[in-house]
Amino acid sequence: MAILEASNLVVDIPGRSAGDPFSARILPGQRWGVLGPNGAGKSTLLHTLAGLRPPRSGQVLLDGDCLTQLRRRQLAQKLAVVFQERQDSFPATVRETVLIGRHPFLSPWQQETANDLRLANQAMDALSLSLLADRLVSTLSGGERQRVAIATALTQQPAIWLADEPTNHLDLHHQVAVMELLHRQAEQGAAVFMCLHDLNLAARWCDHLLLLYPDGELCFGPAETMLVPEALERLYDQKLSVGQINGVPVFVPG
Amino acid sequence: MLAVLGVVALLVAVTVGSVSMTFSELWMAVSGRGDPLFRELVFSLRLPRALAAFATGGLLALAGALMQVLLRNPLADPYVLGISGGAAVGALASMLLGLGTAMVSGSAFAGALLSTLLVFGLAQGRGSWTPTRLLLTGVVIAAGWGAVITFMLSLSPADRLPGMLYWLMGDLSYARSPWLAWLVLVPVLIVTLPLGRSLNVLARGPLQAAALGVAVKPLAWLVYGLASLLTAVAVTTAGSVGFVGLIVPHMLRLVLGNDQRIILPASVMAGGALLTIADTLARTLMAPEQLPVGVITALLGVPTFLFLLYRSR
Numbered sequence: 001m002a003i004l005e006a007s008n009l010v011v012d013i014p015g016r017s018a019g020d021p022f023s024a025r026i027l028p029g030q031r032w033g034v035l036g037p038n039g040a041g042k043s044t045l046l047h048t049l050a051g052l053r054p055p056r057s058g059q060v061l062l063d064g065d066c067l068t069q070l071r072r073r074q075l076a077q078k079l080a081v082v083f084q085e086r087q088d089s090f091p092a093t094v095r096e097t098v099l100i101g102r103h104p105f106l107s108p109w110q111q112e113t114a115n116d117l118r119l120a121n122q123a124m125d126a127l128s129l130s131l132l133a134d135r136l137v138s139t140l141s142g143g144e145r146q147r148v149a150i151a152t153a154l155t156q157q158p159a160i161w162l163a164d165e166p167t168n169h170l171d172l173h174h175q176v177a178v179m180e181l182l183h184r185q186a187e188q189g190a191a192v193f194m195c196l197h198d199l200n201l202a203a204r205w206c207d208h209l210l211l212l213y214p215d216g217e218l219c220f221g222p223a224e225t226m227l228v229p230e231a232l233e234r235l236y237d238q239k240l241s242v243g244q245i246n247g248v249p250v251f252v253p254g
Numbered sequence: 255m256l257a258v259l260g261v262v263a264l265l266v267a268v269t270v271g272s273v274s275m276t277f278s279e280l281w282m283a284v285s286g287r288g289d290p291l292f293r294e295l296v297f298s299l300r301l302p303r304a305l306a307a308f309a310t311g312g313l314l315a316l317a318g319a320l321m322q323v324l325l326r327n328p329l330a331d332p333y334v335l336g337i338s339g340g341a342a343v344g345a346l347a348s349m350l351l352g353l354g355t356a357m358v359s360g361s362a363f364a365g366a367l368l369s370t371l372l373v374f375g376l377a378q379g380r381g382s383w384t385p386t387r388l389l390l391t392g393v394v395i396a397a398g399w400g401a402v403i404t405f406m407l408s409l410s411p412a413d414r415l416p417g418m419l420y421w422l423m424g425d426l427s428y429a430r431s432p433w434l435a436w437l438v439l440v441p442v443l444i445v446t447l448p449l450g451r452s453l454n455v456l457a458r459g460p461l462q463a464a465a466l467g468v469a470v471k472p473l474a475w476l477v478y479g480l481a482s483l484l485t486a487v488a489v490t491t492a493g494s495v496g497f498v499g500l501i502v503p504h505m506l507r508l509v510l511g512n513d514q515r516i517i518l519p520a521s522v523m524a525g526g527a528l529l530t531i532a533d534t535l536a537r538t539l540m541a542p543e544q545l546p547v548g549v550i551t552a553l554l555g556v557p558t559f560l561f562l563l564y565r566s567r
Contacts, residue, residue, distance in 0.1 A: 093511075
């Protein structure tokens, strides 16, 4: 269990005037979705919350400690990041890649233990990667690599998930599988904070939403209060039609 | 297995030469009996040179493996960031002035250090650390040194040119004492061993590495510093021997996979063995003429590498 808190946080996007400050606590069990058009600063916000970029002002606190005062290793023991882009310049197998999620927990001289291998195997099972375990990551498809990245974060057993478009490249079945996995993580006490492009996934799987406008304006709150068609149309500058399926709103452009 | 190969390479290097000896004669010489000529030959000529070759090969291969991970660029070698260029300018300058071997080594080391600091200072810049920035800075500095080297070669009198060219191609006949190389190689290897897993993570990019708990900037500068030190010592010992630092880590990756915890020590062994064998060939193939060892490393390495590449997945 861990609490990530943004306090008057303004992200640093070069060439853009400071937007609204973001102050919120992301509590265990919550599933946050960040919505916004391209270039609104979703990924920048995510990286800033992970302590990978300095904010323009304000601060991010993990269990009350400012991120800048924590060592990266301490941070990585509680917080995992799923990136949108990945670099695989050197060949590595799926198993090796998933296993590096244990890195924050191992001392320099230590080898991976049987327990670490078990966690990696479980993560590969959870993302149906077991059959690909010995394949080189560079030979996989985009969706398979996306699942490898999520399995790596799962091996890290984080209390806080920061995921940048976790359903990128995934087929429908795996989109749902990944969302269910993150939902289960939240039920077990993790906090999930993810950038999403798909309004319908956000409507179905998130309990809190943060809308990021291109000019830096933002608003957030419980999902049902944020899924207002007028607000979303202004957010994306796109007309939307809204329906209802099983009590969940469904958004279609046009 | 690589360790055995290393020992065999050293043994062969000590026994083969203008006066060949059998392994039993070698054993007699080492154990203090036998022909005093052999003792002299082994302990003051062949053994120091073989040890210097082994250490230089180990230094270069380890530096190459580190640079490739640091820059996340498979084409990186120990010289890509201009260290050998700086060393060469230092060495050639003292040769041009007619200074002795010790001064040549000293100024080569000073040149390497100067180049390292120059690249380090200029690559800092503002904003975040990126491998591309370091690589570009290093490559441009290397190009600058290249121009200075050509300038110096065109200025130098004809009788000094062969020595200079041999230095540039890499030549172990300058290597008088292997101890500096070993004194640097062994501690640096011990320091890098526990870094292996962090380097595996760093190879996946600075952001991913930071998210997995690696303090990227300190680690990157530490690796840069260590690789520079290794290269500077190697260049000081034997001039800029090419090829070992680029190819040996790749050969090992093709065979052993890409776990730095294995690749780093294996590079030292394989690089050392390759350069020892190459140097033995260099001084025996056309004896009493000595070939530049860099030629032999390339002649041995190119087919081996192509074979491994062809065979790999």
